[in-house]
Amino acid sequence: MEECDMLRKCGFFKKYQETKDLACKGFMVMYCKGSKMNDCKRKLYRQENGKPPLDDMLPTGQIIKT
Ligand code: SF4
Numbered sequence: 001m002e003e004c005d006m007l008r009k010c011g012f013f014k015k016y017q018e019t020k021d022l023a024c025k026g027f028m029v030m031y032c033k034g035s036k037m038n039d040c041k042r043k044l045y046r047q048e049n050g051k052p053p054l055d056d057m058l059p060t061g062q063i064i065k066t
Contacts, residue, residue, distance in 0.1 A: 004040065041060060
């Protein structure tokens with residue numbers, strides 16, 4: 001299966017991969033293991049800043065508020 005090459009390093013994925021939250025799961029299906037992986041704002045952030053974003057930043061760029 002095709003998946004994002006950052007999957008093993010990605011703080012968002014590591015933190016939320018076991019979540020029951022359907023919205024979060026949906027993002028992983030669409031981005032981390034889906035066709036939008038190259039549109040991921042986390043990836044962009046890492047490229048632009050040379051460091052990873054907060055674990056709580058979604059692939060869309062929004063921050064999860066808990
Ligand atoms: S959140 Fe983005 S960088 Fe992280 S695994 Fe998913 S697609 Fe890759």
